Amino acid sequence: MNNFDVIIIGGGHAGVEAAYACSRMGKKNCLITNSKSDIGKMSCNPAIGGIGKSHLVREIDAMGGLMGVAADHGGIHFRVLNASKGAAVRATRSQSDRMLYANKVLSIIDSEDLLSVIENEVTEIKISNGKANGVKLASGEIIYSKKVVLTAGTFLNGKLFTGEEQEQGGRIGDKPSLKLADFLQSLDLKSGRLKTGTPPRINSNSVNWKVTKEQPGDNPRPTMSFITTNEIHPKQMSCFITRTNKITHEIIMEGLERSPMFSGKIEGLGPRYCPSIEDKIHRFSDRESHQIFIEPEGLTSKEIYPNGISTSMPKDIQQRMVNSIIGFEKAEITKFGYAVEYDFFDPRELQHTLETKKIKNLYFAGQINGTTGYEEAAAQGLVAGINASIATEDGSPWLPKREESYIGVLIDDLVTLGTKEPYRMFTSRAEYRLLLREDNADQRLSPLAKKLGLIDENRWAKFNKKMEDIQKEKERLRNYKVSLKQLNEISGKQTVKTNANITALEALKRPEVSYEEMCKVLGIEPAKEEVAIDVITDKKYSGYIERQKKEIKKIKKNENALIPEQINFNDIEGLSNESKQKLSAVSPRTLAHAQRIPGLTPAAISLLLVHIKKREHQKNNAL
Amino acid sequence: MYSLTDTIIACSSPPGRGAISIIRISGGDLTELFKKIGIKKIGNKESLVKELQLNNDFKEKCVLTFFKSPNSFTGEDVLEINCHGNPLMVEIIINFFLKIGCRKAGPGEFTMRGFLNNKISFLEAEAIDDLISAESEEQLLASAKSLSGKFEKKVDExxxxxxxxxxxxxxxxxxxxxxxxxDFDEFRRNLTIFIRKLEELISKTNSSKYLIEGVKVVITGPPNVGKSTLMNILTEEKTSIVSEIQGTTRDLVQKSCKINNINFSLYDTAGIHEGSSDPIEQEGIALAKSLLDKSDVVIEIVDNTSDDYFVNYKKPVIRVKNKIDISQDVSENRLNVSLLNRIGIKEIKDALFDTLNIPNQAKLISFSARSRHTELMKHSLNELKTAASLSSDKNLELIAEHLRRASNFIGEIKSPYSSDDLLGEIFSSFCIGK
Structure with a gap:
């Protein structure tokens, strides 16, 4: 029956990006979800972006994805984190109205002609001769396709825990995908268990706001997407801050042994950077208080999300704990917090395209690969969707690179290092952080997106206009001379030593020179923010970027040192069994890739190198 | 390219005659080899005396000691052969074993196998080389300390x-x-402390570098001020032509001497004075300039007629004024000496040690390090200093970038994998059969 180019299983953040990418690339695709009304749902906190994550959102947006646009349509609170630091680490974070966000996602999905949504449960992936070619539905119906992208999130063997209570599910109120999980187990893919958690939700009318600290959004408001303006943002709301206290901690300590985390019911490892409140108190017992961000769930929602007290404690403890917190004395819990434990697959069994190594035509994206976060999931959905589409025509794949994007860092980390805890993006994971900025995501990726047919004319024209404006601004600043006196005036110091009359563009290189001050002193209009930031950063970072580019070039040499595909790592003379296993698990294709495998000793890398050289040598001699 | 596991052989003791010579065999399955030379059974670390029939005319009684894998220096099966210390004998024995399945080891191959089998770390591999090529007791001591992991411990720290x-x-x-x-201020304090620590480590490794590699000294100055005389005094020899005619030293003269057990290579150069039209002398000047680049320290000599002579060398420099016997005019910024009357020689020697920060007793040097290590630590230090100069946490991402680079440089001391050529180069610089 139905023939599609690509089938996408799952309608979460990975699934929708994958399907939307396929559509933009002209591929007939269908997204299969248990419930259409859950498409684009935010299961955890209603926020998009944040440090490291916003970089991903910007990149997805530069590739024509939907996340940034939806976040702007749903955004009710915007802030730039690290605003006082340099451009490379500044990060936009937005709170979303859950409904508005999901509605926007659904409307984008619905408007794509090549994309059909099927409401059904997938029980099996059809595989013949080691190649996926479709899926089987709960109804028994089979749908065929050239490629299959699996984005099952936390639904595989999902188990929810609240205190001693335990039920099966992928998200509160939703059934897990057990049959599909059983089927996947039969594929002999390496899998493990991970855990994540969520805090109790509280009725906003029951909060005593007066005793909390208000944190309004930024003004002027940033946008998540390159192509929107902040005029499309809905009404804005504030966040609030309160704290846990000694009594809170005592209540938690008291109930600790009833927590499934500590009673040993949960085997999966949770994220270290996003611990449950019981974990925080247990591990950092010297801290007397922990911060809680009270985040709005939406404009019309009567619920708030207390970020910082994720928990799987029993309900009675949750209630007492919440009521011990300032502002929450009379708080009414609308949904109790819970932990969810789920299956994930070892991402080292994936290629950089996210196609599984074992089963051709089958792609894995999102939380099933061991990541956490909407942004990380969406980025993978994009990569899988694009590569599945390209592969339907045997084109050359998109292998995002570490020096090109956070998406590249994400994919390379996953397929090389695997993960033991839910993987979250941080800027410190990117060695070329100064190159990979929010502000230049479009410059790094849009030309590629254009080539792949992922972005429309409107976006492309906008991008080119911005590039033109940047050039013009640089040209303009080159024509202004700044005298020594002016330099001192700009920096507010009398200590600047320089040759008089450098150009305004060169002056920006100096750390003490701010663009805004310079424009004031020179009496010229500053350029638009998105243009100015690029001109400024380009100059301020120029020395660093040059050096990073050199470093990349140097590493490229090893990146180009290919490990022959037919190599059998077990044949390498002198290599320890442990190293053999590590190499076989990842099957690195380049020497640089092998060097990034953790735990491989320098000696092992040398042996690999010698082995490759010897092979080449023998081959050359044979010729 | 060689196999990494076949049986290799080389003489491990120094060439030349002696009481005994040691030949080592490592790798592969030695039981086959034992059969061929008529050994039925030999246990780990067991020695036996065996008469080997080397060829039709020749027998030699040898002591054979067996080290079973992985309990050997290379991590492989190792057989050690002690024979009479005669190069000819050694050659005959090696030839004998080459015929029955051994291969001559390449440079550094034993050490490389030890490294590849995780028996020794890269730093240890380097230290072994130093240990073997040590020329003085102090060098020996320092490399032994390195081998015991002292330097590696510092690097790890x-x-x-x-x-x-x-x-x-x-x-x-x-x-x-x-x-x-x-807080940021505390971070800056810690950064400063670490910078000081690293500087200290560098000065220690620097001095040990001099212990291992010696010190290159360039003696320079205007013509006819006594450069050759100084060299002759330091080396206690008459090497350079000493005369009153300007520009006498046309060719570079190099001579070594030992002060406090440190080797100094002295280069007596034509003065780097511009304007000579003599092509031969110009060539000498060019040579002197290239030598300057490679030198560790410069001694600049002037005399009473050239007091205003001053060159910026971008190297540590000891400035000396000679001929105070002729003119009493002393220079404040220079060591005032009379080479003719041997006044101020000790001061020059002391200045060499002070300027290079070498403890005047070589025994105080704590471990051996190579210029590769010192260079990497200096690069790292530069990054850290730049990081420290960025005084606001507004620049934290730039500070972080400098720290990242600093840590890459330090990391490279332990695993020099930025270039595979480096590895080959380092190993081939080892001598055969250790």
Missing amino acids: AIKDLKQLRVYAESNIDFSDQEILE
Whole structure:
């Protein structure tokens, strides 16, 4: 029956990006979800972006994805984190109205002609001769396709825990995908268990706001997407801050042994950077208080999300704990917090395209690969969707690179290092952080997106206009001379030593020179923010970027040192069994890739190198 | 390219005659080899005396000691053969074993196998080379200390400290929206402390570098001020032509001497004075300039007629004024000496040690390090100093970038994998059969 180019299983953040990418690339695709009304749902906190994550959102947006646009349509609170630091680490974070966000996602999905949504449960992936070619539905119906992208999130063997209570599910109120999980187990893919958690939700009318600290959004408001303006943002709301206290901690300590985390019911490892409140108190017992961000769930929602007290404690403890917190004395819990434990697959069994190594035509994206976060999931959905589409025509794949994007860092980390805890993006994971900025995501990726047919004319024209404006601004600043006196005036110091009359563009290189001050002193209009930031950063970072580019070039040499595909790592003379296993698990294709495998000793890398050289040598001699 | 596991052989004792010579065999399955030479059974670390029939005319009684894998220096099966210390004998024995399945070891191959089998770390591999080529007791002591991991421990410590600094910078970037415990001022204090620590380590490794590699000294100055005389005094020989005619030293004269057990290579150069039209002398000047680049320290000599002579060498420099016997005019910024009357010689020698920061007793040097290590640590130090100069946490991402690079440089001391050529080069610089 139905023939599609690509089938996408799952309608979460990975699934929708994958399907939307396929559509933009002209591929007939269908997204299969248990419930259409859950498409684009935010299961955890209603926020998009944040440090490291916003970089991903910007990149997805530069590739024509939907996340940034939806976040702007749903955004009710915007802030730039690290605003006082340099451009490379500044990060936009937005709170979303859950409904508005999901509605926007659904409307984008619905408007794509090549994309059909099927409401059904997938029980099996059809595989013949080691190649996926479709899926089987709960109804028994089979749908065929050239490629299959699996984005099952936390639904595989999902188990929810609240205190001693335990039920099966992928998200509160939703059934897990057990049959599909059983089927996947039969594929002999390496899998493990991970855990994540969520805090109790509280009725906003029951909060005593007066005793909390208000944190309004930024003004002027940033946008998540390159192509929107902040005029499309809905009404804005504030966040609030309160704290846990000694009594809170005592209540938690008291109930600790009833927590499934500590009673040993949960085997999966949770994220270290996003611990449950019981974990925080247990591990950092010297801290007397922990911060809680009270985040709005939406404009019309009567619920708030207390970020910082994720928990799987029993309900009675949750209630007492919440009521011990300032502002929450009379708080009414609308949904109790819970932990969810789920299956994930070892991402080292994936290629950089996210196609599984074992089963051709089958792609894995999102939380099933061991990541956490909407942004990380969406980025993978994009990569899988694009590569599945390209592969339907045997084109050359998109292998995002570490020096090109956070998406590249994400994919390379996953397929090389695997993960033991839910993987979250941080800027410190990117060695070329100064190159990979929010502000230049479009410059790094849009030309590629254009080539792949992922972005429309409107976006492309906008991008080119911005590039033109940047050039013009640089040209303009080159024509202004700044005298020594002016330099001192700009920096507010009398200590600047320089040759008089450098150009305004060169002056920006100096750390003490701010663009805004310079424009004031020179009496010229500053350029638009998105243009100015690029001109400024380009100059301020120029020395660093040059050096990073050199470093990349140097590493490229090893990146180009290919490990022959037919190599059998077990044949390498002198290599320890442990190293053999590590190499076989990842099957690195380049020497640089092998060097990034953790735990491989320098000696092992040398042996690999010698082995490759010897092979080449023998081959050359044979010729 | 060689196999990495076949049986290799080489003489491990120095060439020449002696009481005994030691030949080592490593790798592969030695039981086959034992059969061929008529050994039925030999246990780990067991020695036996065996008469080997080397060829039709020749028998030799040898002591054979067996080290079973992995309990050997290479991690492989090793057989050690002690025979009479005669080069001819050694050659005959090696030829005998080459015929029955051994291969002559390449340069550094034993050490390389030890490294590849994880028996020794890269730093140890380097230290072994130093140990073997040590020429003085002090060198021997220093490389032994390195081999015992003293230097590696220091490097590990530095890596750890640097990691802590990076942890501060990175966490304040990635978790700035959360409550961070350490403040920026404390970070800067820790950075300063680490910089001082690294400087100390560098000066220690520097002096040990001089112990291992010697010190290159360029003696320069205007013509006819006594450069050759100084060299002759230091080396206690008459090497250079000493005359009153300007520009006498046309060719570079190099001579070595030992002061406090450190080797000094002295280069007596034509003065680097511009304007000579003599092509031969110009050539000498060019040579002198290239030597300057490679030198560790410069001694600049002037006399009473050239008091205003001053060249910026971009190297540590000892400025000397000679001929105070002729003119009493002393120069404040120079060591005032009379080479003719041997006045001030000790001061020059002391200045060499002070300027290079070498403890005047070589025994105080704590471990051996190579210029590769010192260079990497200096690069790292430069990055850290730049990081320290960025005085505001507004530049934290730039500070973090400098720390990242600093830690890459230090890390390279332990695993020099930035270039595979380096590895080959380092191993081939080892001598055969250790």
